[in-house]
Amino acid sequence: MGFIKTTNSIDLGDTPIENIFIDVYMPIANGTFVKVYLLAYKYACDRDMKENANNINIAKNLDIPLSDVLAAWDFWENKKIIKKIPLSTENEWDYSIEFFNLKQLYIDNNYKSLQTLNQEDSEPTSYTCSTRELIEANKVPEIKQMFIEINKIINRSLVPNEKMQILEWFHQYNIDPPLVIKAYNYCRYKKNVRNVKYVAGVIRNWYDQNITTVEQLQEHLANQGERYSLYDRVFKAMGFMYREPSEVEMKIMDKWLDSHQFTIDVILKACENCSKTSNPNINYIDSILSDWHKKGIAKVEDIDAEKEKQKEQKKEPLPISSSKTQQKIKTKFHLSESRGSRYDAKELEELLLNRSKNKQ
Structure with a gap:
């Protein structure tokens, strides 16, 4: 694999960007801040544009709110690679931007300081x-x-x-x-x-x-508000101190937040069940949270209520059906009607008396 640059037959202009910005500063900023810096830097390099360009023009050309442009300059000023020069005391957003030479900054912050330290101390500084x-x-x-x-x-x-x-x-x-x-x-x-x-x-x-x-x-x-911190907390709760989540595992955790709408407290509560298994994994936690989602559990309090409900169900005795338990099983000895069932109590008493007289 390689990278090849072709040449143009017509010179449409170039904007030189220092590699220090690409290697050091670009990775630490979000895309909007980088776009604001690059477009304004282009204006600064263009003689025809730098006099008329302002923050409003940048916001319109990038199709972003003016507040994002101002936030970008606050960010880059905090990184000490630009300087805001106010033009008006009435409008806070009305100021010019001075871009510092990053190569010179690197020399000032590293080379010169190393020279000073080497002069003061003969021991190696790096x-x-x-x-x-x-x-x-x-x-x-x-x-x-x-x-x-x-x-x-x-x-x-x-x-x-x-x-x-x-x-x-x-x-x-x-x-x-x-x-x-x-x-x-x-x-x-x-x-x-x-x-x-x-x-x-x-x-x-x-x-x-x-x-x-x-x-x-x-x-x-x-x-x-970085979601990456959630992945880290979940894996730490599961006992994974060094292993990082795979893309599939991150998608499963995204489902807990986006589809199930669970809070981090509920998710960590599910992770407590890892102590019950010798081989904790993300699918085990997912099965617990999916079951809670089906039952309508959304808060930690709902989990405690569900546990109490299950305890009460275990305490309740099983219902007894009188018609089934009291029904006797009939054998061949019960098929015919007994003699006693044809007489009432008085008739049976008279029958017994008559029999005793006949025997005498």
Whole structure:
């Protein structure tokens, strides 16, 4: 597979985008923010457009609300790659955008700071994983398992250079193997990307937001309403600490939310039943939730009420049918009518007296 660029017979113009933006900043932003940045950057490079372009034009050309454009600039300003220059004190949205040179930012933030540190301290300021360290790291069960899980996520084996980059993340960002697994699965699920540089950009962004553990990531994603956090919580409740959900398993969990309209509390309540089976799996939980859906259970309180109802049903005695239990089974001795049934009590008494007199 390769990528080939053809040439045009007519020059329609180009907009140069720095690779740093594509490699580092684009992976951490949603599509709308990226489109706003690129279109405005095109205007900035075009002499005819940059004087008349504004946020309203961007919103119209992209067919998005003006609020999305303003939110995009807030996001990029927070990442410190643009600067808003107010033009009017009356309208909050009326301002110009200054794009920073990303190459210069990289030099200022990395190269110059490294020079300063090297002057102050002779010890090395960065870590580079060696082949020997990679071999030793593969002997650690937790790291070995991490590589196995990543191989499953990206559907191929990691090459040694990728493994060495991953090990370098541990020193650079002070993270643990479980977070690396989550990062790969997050990139695979969100963007269908398996590139190690893309994953590095995501981890770097998490690190900037003080996210260095799986628990902090779960809280962050839950606050953003990310469905990925649900998958993670369900699998953790089922006892899967390292295994990531497959696409089929994610579709089943999507059904619980979209079709059955269950809350996370109800889903986690179903996961409590995993302790009753030696081999918990997603289909087992799905059967429980499907049964609850048929019974109209929608809240945790409904689950408790259903359990009480089942207990009461077990306590109730079985109904006794008098016509069946009292009916006697007839044999051949009951087919003919007995003599006693032809006399009443008085006649039987007289009959017995007469017999006793005859015997005397």
